[in-house]
Amino acid sequence: MSRxxxxxxLGALSLARGGHLLLRKALLAxxxxxxxxxxxxxxxxxxxxxxxxxxxGAPFHPHxxxxxxxxxxxxxxxxxxxxxxxAPGQVVAEPPATWGLAARxxxxxxxxxxxxxxxxxxxxxxxxxxxxxxLQAAAAQWxxxxxxxxxxxxxxxxxxxxxxxxxxxxxxxxxxxxxxxxARFCAQVHPHFREIVQLLAIQAADEARHIEVFTxxxxxxxxxxxxxxxxxxxxLQTLVEEPDFALASFLTSVLGEGSFLTLLRFLDHHAxxxxxxxxxxxAAQDEARxxxxxVAHLERHARLDPTLRLRLAAAVERRHxxxxxxxxxxxxxxxxxxxxxxxxxxxxxxxxxxxxVVALQEEMDVxxxxxxxxxxxxxxxxxxxxxxxxxxxx
Amino acid sequence: xxxxxxxxxAYDPKVVTIWDGFKEFFDARGLAFDYVLFHNYERQVRAHxxxxxxxxxxxxxxxxxxxxxxxxxxxxxxxxxxxxxDCDLTSVVVVSADDGAQGALDLAGRRIGxxxxxSPQATLLPxxxxxxxxxxxxxxxxxxxxVLLGKHGDxxxxxxxxxxxxxxxxxxxxxxLDGNLLTFAAEGTLPADRVRVIxxxxxxxxxxxxxxxxxxxxxxxxxxxxxxxMSWDDPGVxxxxxxxxxxxxxxxxxxxYLALEAAVDRFxxxxxxxxxx
Numbered sequence: 001m002s003r004x005x006x007x008x009x010l011g012a013l014s015l016a017r018g019g020h021l022l023l024r025k026a027l028l029a030x031x032x033x034x035x036x037x038x039x040x041x042x043x044x045x046x047x048x049x050x051x052x053x054x055x056x057g058a059p060f061h062p063h064x065x066x067x068x069x070x071x072x073x074x075x076x077x078x079x080x081x082x083x084x085x086x087a088p089g090q091v092v093a094e095p096p097a098t099w100g101l102a103a104r105x106x107x108x109x110x111x112x113x114x115x116x117x118x119x120x121x122x123x124x125x126x127x128x129x130x131x132x133x134x135l136q137a138a139a140a141q142w143x144x145x146x147x148x149x150x151x152x153x154x155x156x157x158x159x160x161x162x163x164x165x166x167x168x169x170x171x172x173x174x175x176x177x178x179x180x181x182x183a184r185f186c187a188q189v190h191p192h193f194r195e196i197v198q199l200l201a202i203q204a205a206d207e208a209r210h211i212e213v214f215t216x217x218x219x220x221x222x223x224x225x226x227x228x229x230x231x232x233x234x235x236l237q238t239l240v241e242e243p244d245f246a247l248a249s250f251l252t253s254v255l256g257e258g259s260f261l262t263l264l265r266f267l268d269h270h271a272x273x274x275x276x277x278x279x280x281x282x283a284a285q286d287e288a289r290x291x292x293x294x295v296a297h298l299e300r301h302a303r304l305d306p307t308l309r310l311r312l313a314a315a316v317e318r319r320h321x322x323x324x325x326x327x328x329x330x331x332x333x334x335x336x337x338x339x340x341x342x343x344x345x346x347x348x349x350x351x352x353x354x355x356x357v358v359a360l361q362e363e364m365d366v367x368x369x370x371x372x373x374x375x376x377x378x379x380x381x382x383x384x385x386x387x388x389x390x391x392x393x394x
Numbered sequence: 395x396x397x398x399x400x401x402x403x404a405y406d407p408k409v410v411t412i413w414d415g416f417k418e419f420f421d422a423r424g425l426a427f428d429y430v431l432f433h434n435y436e437r438q439v440r441a442h443x444x445x446x447x448x449x450x451x452x453x454x455x456x457x458x459x460x461x462x463x464x465x466x467x468x469x470x471x472x473x474x475x476x477x478x479x480d481c482d483l484t485s486v487v488v489v490s491a492d493d494g495a496q497g498a499l500d501l502a503g504r505r506i507g508x509x510x511x512x513s514p515q516a517t518l519l520p521x522x523x524x525x526x527x528x529x530x531x532x533x534x535x536x537x538x539x540x541v542l543l544g545k546h547g548d549x550x551x552x553x554x555x556x557x558x559x560x561x562x563x564x565x566x567x568x569x570x571l572d573g574n575l576l577t578f579a580a581e582g583t584l585p586a587d588r589v590r591v592i593x594x595x596x597x598x599x600x601x602x603x604x605x606x607x608x609x610x611x612x613x614x615x616x617x618x619x620x621x622x623x624m625s626w627d628d629p630g631v632x633x634x635x636x637x638x639x640x641x642x643x644x645x646x647x648x649x650x651y652l653a654l655e656a657a658v659d660r661f662x663x664x665x666x667x668x669x670x671x
Contacts, residue, residue: 014586015576016575016576016579016580016586017579017586017587020576043590043591044590044591046594047484047486047572047575047591047594048572048575048576050482050484050572050597051572051573051575051576052576054478054479054481054482054483054573055479055573056641057478057626057641057642060482072641073478073626073641073642074626074627074641080627081627081629109629110627110629110632111629111630111632111633112629
């Protein structure tokens with residue numbers, strides 16, 4: 001005996017103006033073999049119901065003033081066979097390529113396309129710190145226009161202004177390298193590791209702001225930036241072209257930006273004008289996070305993979321060999337640092353500036369050794385590897 | 395051994411994706427399969443009779459072409475399978491919401507926007523149905539939107555132009571497939587509150603896989619069995635079924651082409667083609 005049909009009264013609502021939602025819900029609620037009688041005031045109800053039924057694979061029977069529909073052949077629709085991509089608060093060791101771009105923990109429709117993300121193993125990319133560091137970074141974003149006292153008046157000797165412009169020129173190209181490295185890996189890390197992708201993205205955005213403010217400072221009093229050297233670019237090229245996530249992160253964030261952190265704080269301290277001080281201070285705040293991320297995920301990675309340290313050490317040696325025949329820190333940058341630290345074009349001031357730059361390099365070395373020790377390197381290895389780090393700082 | 399060769403008309407770039415996918419599907423299940431794409435259905439029907447293809451994915455109009463050519467030559471055409479969504483379509487005639495027309499007869503002396511001249515759903519069936527309802531078509535102005543003739547309206551372009559012409563006031567009525575009325579409402583081409591349906595055609599069927607007598611029946615049976623066994627639940631084939639717009643394949647039937655047979659007879663749509671065969 002067939003049961004009487006369920007009934008749906010659409011009232012004045014057209015199936016072409018949202019009524020399909022009510023119809024679909026009512027059809028999904030039908031018991032097996034059940035039918036639904038649909039009534040409503042819209043004279044076009046039968047026309048639209050027929051088209052919807054056909055598209056949903058639901059039986060359709062027209063009557064005079066009403067229509068009767070059966071349950072769709074695939075009531076769950078695209079939920080059928082869908083798999084959860086982990087859980088929102090939990091990362092898996094190796095997310096499948098077919099989880100693709102889905103939100104972590106979403107139901108991924110069966111048959112979704114496989115993406116190629118070269119970095120899709122948790123041990124190679126993950127750190128529990130990432131979520132916290134991302135939120136910290138998001139909260140610490142500053143506006144290049146308002147965060148720097150661009151309009152403050154100051155008067156520098158020509159030699160000191162030229163030195164500042166040379167340093168800004170050097171900083172800009174280093175920041176470009178520091179932008180390209182995370183930007184590339186951002187597109188290669190499996191999005192299941194959402195916090196890592198977010199962190200790399202905001203890191204790239206940080207560097208974009210640094211490029212903005214260093215460029216503005218360079219052009220504040222001069223019509224063009226100063227010299228970009230072949231040796232400097234050769235050193236940065238080895239970073240930009242490093243294909244391995246761990247190695248690139250180690251060379252760029254831990255050793256490079258680690259040294260840069262010391263440099264930016266030095267420039268903040270010795271800056272001859274408030275604008276230079278502000279741009280270096282703001283950049284240093286961001287760089288500290290980048291270094292913290294690099295150290296955190298490599299620390300975890302090294303703990304899980306004892307061979308990682310050997311590869312990191314080899315990477316430093318390889319880079320040193322590759323740069324052996326380049327000039328290291330160029331004369332222009334070194335001299336500019338001396339002049340900026342001196343703050344004046346006098347013998348006494350220049351001697352103080354010189355001493356300060358020598359001390360800066362020692363401080364950078366100490367910082368690198370501390371970070372290398374955190375990654376598990378013995379003191380002697382840390383000292384040796386720090387000594388091999390590029391003389392170009394980054 | 396020669397693979398089983400299918401003919402299909404390239405009405406959209408996705409056609410390549412679809413049949414590449416089907417080729418993979420059939421090959422993996424032991425049916426050596428290949429396909430040939432044609433620019434238009436007329437070329438496909440000719441090629442079918444020339445033995446270039448073993449099965450043709452035919453529009454309803456192409457089915458009638460093939461069926462009539464076969465009968466004329468003492469041969470037999472057969473529809474072996476179709477989509478669930480090919481069954482029981484209707485087309486509607488819509489006017490502006492503020493138009494006074496209530497039915498077919500009210501279109502006397504007015505302009506009727508249709509799709510391509512060879513579109514069953516957007517031209518032939520609605521015009522035939524209006525005529526059957528008593529409208530003197532000779533006393534109306536039929537405005538055709540001949541987009542991609544030869545593709546039998548598969549691409550929807552002509553229908554969309556007819557709908558736009560209605561909104562611009564260039565025609566007084568537009569002929570549209572029932573499902574496209576919903577699509578046009580959702581995409582904003584034809585807002586639901588701007589138009590009113592004044593006429594609906596009888597239900598009719600759309601495409602089918604056509605074979606001719608003489609084909610290797612065992613291979614056709616294999617082909618049909620694989621098709622009917624395709625399940626939307628299988629993620630490997632769901633993408634293909636979505637692209638082709640179906641939830642399940644059904645055995646072919648030809649009872650749904652009677653209205654179109656009557657329409658082409660009335661308008662002489664196939665006379666020149668059939669004479670050339």
